[in-house]
Amino acid sequence: MSASTHYDVLIVGAGVTGTALLYQLAKFTDLSRLCLVEKYDSVASVNSHAHSNSQTIHCGDIETNYTLEKAAAVKRTAYMVVNYATKLAGEERDRIIHRMPKMVLGVGEAECRYIRARYETFKGLFPRMQLLEREDIAGIEPNVALVNGAWRDEEIVASGAPDDYCAVDFQALAQSFSDACVQMDRTTGKQITQLFSTKVDAIRKEDGGYVLQTNRGLLQARAVVVCAGGHSLLMAQEMGLGLEYSCLPVAGSFYFAPEALNGKVYRVQNPNLPFAAVHGDHDVKERGKTRFGPTALMLPMLERYDRSSIREFFKVLRFDRQVASVIWDQIKVPDIRRYILRNILYEVPKLNRHLFAKEIRKIVPSIRVEDISYAEGFGGIRPQLIDKTARKLRMGEAKFTDGAGIIFNMTPSPGGTSCLGSGEKDMRALATYLGARIDEPAFERELLMGQEDTRMHVANDEPAALAVAAS
Numbered sequence: 001m002s003a004s005t006h007y008d009v010l011i012v013g014a015g016v017t018g019t020a021l022l023y024q025l026a027k028f029t030d031l032s033r034l035c036l037v038e039k040y041d042s043v044a045s046v047n048s049h050a051h052s053n054s055q056t057i058h059c060g061d062i063e064t065n066y067t068l069e070k071a072a073a074v075k076r077t078a079y080m081v082v083n084y085a086t087k088l089a090g091e092e093r094d095r096i097i098h099r100m101p102k103m104v105l106g107v108g109e110a111e112c113r114y115i116r117a118r119y120e121t122f123k124g125l126f127p128r129m130q131l132l133e134r135e136d137i138a139g140i141e142p143n144v145a146l147v148n149g150a151w152r153d154e155e156i157v158a159s160g161a162p163d164d165y166c167a168v169d170f171q172a173l174a175q176s177f178s179d180a181c182v183q184m185d186r187t188t189g190k191q192i193t194q195l196f197s198t199k200v201d202a203i204r205k206e207d208g209g210y211v212l213q214t215n216r217g218l219l220q221a222r223a224v225v226v227c228a229g230g231h232s233l234l235m236a237q238e239m240g241l242g243l244e245y246s247c248l249p250v251a252g253s254f255y256f257a258p259e260a261l262n263g264k265v266y267r268v269q270n271p272n273l274p275f276a277a278v279h280g281d282h283d284v285k286e287r288g289k290t291r292f293g294p295t296a297l298m299l300p301m302l303e304r305y306d307r308s309s310i311r312e313f314f315k316v317l318r319f320d321r322q323v324a325s326v327i328w329d330q331i332k333v334p335d336i337r338r339y340i341l342r343n344i345l346y347e348v349p350k351l352n353r354h355l356f357a358k359e360i361r362k363i364v365p366s367i368r369v370e371d372i373s374y375a376e377g378f379g380g381i382r383p384q385l386i387d388k389t390a391r392k393l394r395m396g397e398a399k400f401t402d403g404a405g406i407i408f409n410m411t412p413s414p415g416g417t418s419c420l421g422s423g424e425k426d427m428r429a430l431a432t433y434l435g436a437r438i439d440e441p442a443f444e445r446e447l448l449m450g451q452e453d454t455r456m457h458v459a460n461d462e463p464a465a466l467a468v469a470a471s
């Protein structure tokens, strides 16, 4: 093996998580031999692609499933994306992040009461957040408040911001991280290699480091971070790690309507359901269209549109009594049963548009069935973890480590938003493990200051987010 294939850190997967980490290691540490490998020929071809997700910077203000504490932690990581992007030259910035109105909408008396109370609790954390009465909503999103020029029937109120950086093209963001690394490879003494069309087939621990077997030969590194979506769990389990977890891949599809919204309109989440209610988003890539979704349908594959990942799904499912009991716990809740059935029907041609139009009318009451179309080829997969020991479905991101130099990242929503937050945790863990130095002032300047100053917010190190797997 030649010296050029021996790296300090090797990252698997060039989605927004892997590219963000490569950027942070290259920019803020003194590690000088870094490599990223990706099986496709470009960055962000899977869940980080602009087609696959809802393009939202989740900072916690309009996500009703977040507690105040969770929102404070999420806000710090979300604003890292904003601080990074707003320091770029105008043209590149405008390809990545977008300002638009955003709100969470309450419909009917109970939801409106809830929105008003939540606004009082959260307004301190989000000083730009406003309580939006129906007149305000009509000024920002006329199609939400009005039907043919008259007020819609139900009582409505919302909280949100009329103009904020809240939309992002994660694919463009990943491209920007990757381009910055190409630049640093050329202009600094560091070797920052990005290998595309290179699939990692196996990882093994050897001589205090790691050897990766790829379709283009062996690569060697002192430390490895796997940022391969659902495939991270597969690779961990092939190394005998994370065996106490199983994966439930939840696909999300979208529907398009001609421009119905100027920004993002979220809804109050049913606390009995593990996923956010369908929302409407002004699409940042498909001009003139509003995207509604995502749906939530269990699909037996680790990567949407890749049939070969069906076999891989069954490998990580590791179906047994504990997995069955977690699934049963979900199915026995009537709200979840109805939700599962509805989401199956959203995929049935013809019937789906009728049913989905009904769902969208909670946001845009005047929408007609003929206005909407199923977004063919759009949507991705959220690899939700099942914790077999705790017999629970785990929401949000998770990390496994062997307690030494390898980390596996699982990144369901809001994994796009937290790419730099996840990268920060991995950068700090790797710096400790490899004895590297972090340029803290540069990190602070670049990611915690600028458009939003989050230096006073502590990093989120919820123990629940860090699962240390026994080998």
Ligand SMILES: Cc1cc2nc3c(=O)[nH]c(=O)nc-3n(C[C@H](O)[C@H](O)[C@H](O)COP(=O)(O)OP(=O)(O)OC[C@H]3O[C@@H](n4cnc5c(N)ncnc54)[C@H](O)[C@@H]3O)c2cc1C
Binding pocket: 012, 013, 014, 015, 016, 017, 018, 037, 038, 039, 040, 043, 044, 045, 046, 047, 048, 049, 052, 053, 054, 055, 056, 057, 058, 170, 198, 199, 200, 201, 227, 228, 229, 231, 251, 252, 253, 294, 379, 380, 381, 382, 411, 412, 413, 414, 415, 416, 417, 418
């Ligand atoms: C319907 C839906 C809506 C969402 N909406 C939002 C949202 O609004 N906001 C938000 O923050 N998040 C959202 N998310 C989540 C977000 O899209 C993901 O968390 C994020 O894109 C994950 O990025 P990643 O880099 O970890 O994974 P990915 O983008 O999936 O990248 C993984 C990479 O690993 C590569 N890879 C896999 N196996 C190998 C191998 N063996 N060898 C080499 N390379 C490999 C893949 O090719 C891929 O490029 C949504 C997700 C879905 C499905």
